[in-house]
Amino acid sequence: MNRTVRIAAGQGFWGDWLEAPVRQVRGGPIDYLMMDYLAEVTMSIMQKQRSRDPAMGYARDFIPLMERMLPDVVGKGVRVVTNAGGVNPRGCAEAVLAAARKLGLQGKVRVGLVTGDDILGRLDELLAKGHPLKDLDSGRPLTDIRDKVLSANAYLGLAPIVEALARGANVIVTGRVTDTGLTLGPLVHEFGWARDDWDRIAAGTIAGHIIECGAQSSGGNLMRDWRKVRGLENPGFPIAEARSDGSFAITKHPGTGGVVNLASVKEQLVYEMGDPHNYITPDGVADFTSIQLRQAGKDRVEVSGIRGGPRTDKLKVSIAYFYGYKAVGTLVYSWPDAYEKARRADQVLRGRLRDLGLEFEQVLTEFVGVNATHGRLAGAPSPDLAEVQLRIGVRARERAPVERFTREIAPLVLTGPPSVTGFAGGRPAVEEIVAYWPALIDRTEIEPHVHVDVLQA
Amino acid sequence: MSTSTSSRRSRGRAAPPARPPARLQLHLLAHARSGDKGDTANVGLIALEPEYYPVLVKEVTRARVARHFRGMVSGVERFELPNLGALNFLLHGALDGGGTISLKTDAQGKVYSTALLRMEIPVPAALARRARRGAS
Numbered sequence: 001m002n003r004t005v006r007i008a009a010g011q012g013f014w015g016d017w018l019e020a021p022v023r024q025v026r027g028g029p030i031d032y033l034m035m036d037y038l039a040e041v042t043m044s045i046m047q048k049q050r051s052r053d054p055a056m057g058y059a060r061d062f063i064p065l066m067e068r069m070l071p072d073v074v075g076k077g078v079r080v081v082t083n084a085g086g087v088n089p090r091g092c093a094e095a096v097l098a099a100a101r102k103l104g105l106q107g108k109v110r111v112g113l114v115t116g117d118d119i120l121g122r123l124d125e126l127l128a129k130g131h132p133l134k135d136l137d138s139g140r141p142l143t144d145i146r147d148k149v150l151s152a153n154a155y156l157g158l159a160p161i162v163e164a165l166a167r168g169a170n171v172i173v174t175g176r177v178t179d180t181g182l183t184l185g186p187l188v189h190e191f192g193w194a195r196d197d198w199d200r201i202a203a204g205t206i207a208g209h210i211i212e213c214g215a216q217s218s219g220g221n222l223m224r225d226w227r228k229v230r231g232l233e234n235p236g237f238p239i240a241e242a243r244s245d246g247s248f249a250i251t252k253h254p255g256t257g258g259v260v261n262l263a264s265v266k267e268q269l270v271y272e273m274g275d276p277h278n279y280i281t282p283d284g285v286a287d288f289t290s291i292q293l294r295q296a297g298k299d300r301v302e303v304s305g306i307r308g309g310p311r312t313d314k315l316k317v318s319i320a321y322f323y324g325y326k327a328v329g330t331l332v333y334s335w336p337d338a339y340e341k342a343r344r345a346d347q348v349l350r351g352r353l354r355d356l357g358l359e360f361e362q363v364l365t366e367f368v369g370v371n372a373t374h375g376r377l378a379g380a381p382s383p384d385l386a387e388v389q390l391r392i393g394v395r396a397r398e399r400a401p402v403e404r405f406t407r408e409i410a411p412l413v414l415t416g417p418p419s420v421t422g423f424a425g426g427r428p429a430v431e432e433i434v435a436y437w438p439a440l441i442d443r444t445e446i447e448p449h450v451h452v453d454v455l456q457a
Numbered sequence: 458m459s460t461s462t463s464s465r466r467s468r469g470r471a472a473p474p475a476r477p478p479a480r481l482q483l484h485l486l487a488h489a490r491s492g493d494k495g496d497t498a499n500v501g502l503i504a505l506e507p508e509y510y511p512v513l514v515k516e517v518t519r520a521r522v523a524r525h526f527r528g529m530v531s532g533v534e535r536f537e538l539p540n541l542g543a544l545n546f547l548l549h550g551a552l553d554g555g556g557t558i559s560l561k562t563d564a565q566g567k568v569y570s571t572a573l574l575r576m577e578i579p580v581p582a583a584l585a586r587r588a589r590r591g592a593s
Binding site: 436 | 488489490491492493494495496499501503505525526528529536537538539540541542543545547553554556557558560561562563568570571572575
């Protein structure tokens with residue numbers, strides 16, 4: 001069977017280009033629109049918003065987008081799969097239903113609502129049952145920071161998405177489903193792949209990985225020959241055209257900018273890569289060293305040969321916890337001797353912070369234009385630099401020293417080295433730090449709690 | 458090699474001078490993208506041409522990358538992806554705590570890729586000429 005299923009990427013993160021999903025739906029034939037909203041710390045931001053307003057906690061941008069797209073989505077029979085639900089998928093699903101009613105699309109929108117990833121309310125029960133939820137990086141047990149936890153979500157895989165599709169949902173709203181599961185789920189539904197057909201599961205996972213960051217695989221942020229990338233004013237977001245044998249092509253709509261070539265796909269493949277032999281997801285383990293790429297025409301790369309292995313008995317859990325406070329202040333020093341002036345200003349500021357007896361976990365100085373991105377690898381700066389930005393960040397567990405720091409930047413303008421500007425933005429803001437705590441849990445503790453509702457507009 | 462050079466000379470042909478290997482910055486041989494996982498940055502280093510890949514495998518060693526980033530990272534791992542003509546490096550402890558904790562401009566390691574491309578490696582002279590031509 002040569003049937004292809006076309007899955008189009010609409011958003012690569014919460015804050016991605018708002019025109020992209022609309023153009024994906026209108027720019028040519030697609031079967032699915034996949035929108036990934038959740039980065040590691042996104043859940044904690046949503047949790048914070050929900051604590052202020054119980055109706056919030058999801059990617060709000062998604063609703064006005066759906067208001068624009070729903071008539072086309074319904075008219076063309078496109079199905080939308082997204083993790084925009086964040087920590088409040090039910091609130092998100094209800095907002096989609098309200099949008100559908102407002103557009104007079106009653107009876108035409110069935111929202112699949114996936115819940116059960118949120119384990120914040122079960123943490124103590126899980127700890128008591130002997131799940132330490134250790135930080136995968138430091139090995140510390142969760143009890144160390146239990147009272148500071150703001151959100152806790154297990155990464156779900158393809159199963160609830162397949163169930164929602166099988167029950168006729170045309171808009172699927174989830175919480176913490178893996179980025180790749182949003183692509184893999186529709187493929188398993190369409191092709192009826194067995195859940196233990198590890199090579200095909202890996203293939204669908206890698207298709208998902210290639211398109212989950214939006215235009216980052218179709219010419220955006222492309223390093224190789226970047227000057228030759230045309231039309232980024234209207235970047236074509238990637239589309240995976242998948243076949244039942246697990247092979248697929250990456251392409252984009254005709255008439256859009258950007259480029260799909262070996263370089264653009266390779267750069268995305270290595271993005272955030274760990275051990276390439278073991279790309280672990282809830283649904284299987286993909287081997288990136290098996291991927292074969294071939295340029296198969298303009299803006300078209302064929303992907304095949306993918307192998308995979310069995311899923312593990314654990315699911316990853318993403319926990320966000322309150323860590324402390326930080327602030328970053330900046331000032332700009334101009335020629336002549338810009339760098340020297342900025343360094344002296346840094347000295348003066350640090351001296352004052354010391355004299356005030358303020359204690360910080362860290363004070364970090366970077367000189368933008370000299371060493372902010374490459375550190376000492378950048379070498380000695382030209383003595384003739386037109387300007388240097390002094391950028392000082394501080395972090396503390398307590399708010400007070402950070403608050404005081406934010407009041408010590410402006411005085412440097414009149415009390416420090418000369419030819420300084422760039423303070424129009426006012427005092428830097430004190431930011432609350434919500435940190436990320438990745439852990440593992442037995443999948444048997446999570447999967448029985450995963451639930452799919454199909455709600456009709 | 459010196460033997461063959463001298464034998465060519467003895468037959469009176471114009472021999473190319475024996476060139477020592479050139480030193481080339483990686484940006485002439487590879488492109489790259491980086492990302493983060495916690496306090497670890499990864500850099501995927503991708504050969505610009507298939508014949509550059511074996512040179513990358515041989516010269517861009519784990520130890521050399523660790524030396525390149527000394528003082529900036531706490532440990533380096535290397536993986537090979539011959540199918541993509543790519544190496545993947547994990548740079549542990551590279552992000553000053555990483556994620557939201559880090560105070561760095563590049564808290565998510567987005568441009569560690571280009572920091573690796575500053576590294577110089579020895580390259581056979583003919584390949585260096587080709588790489589320089591390709592870059593111009």
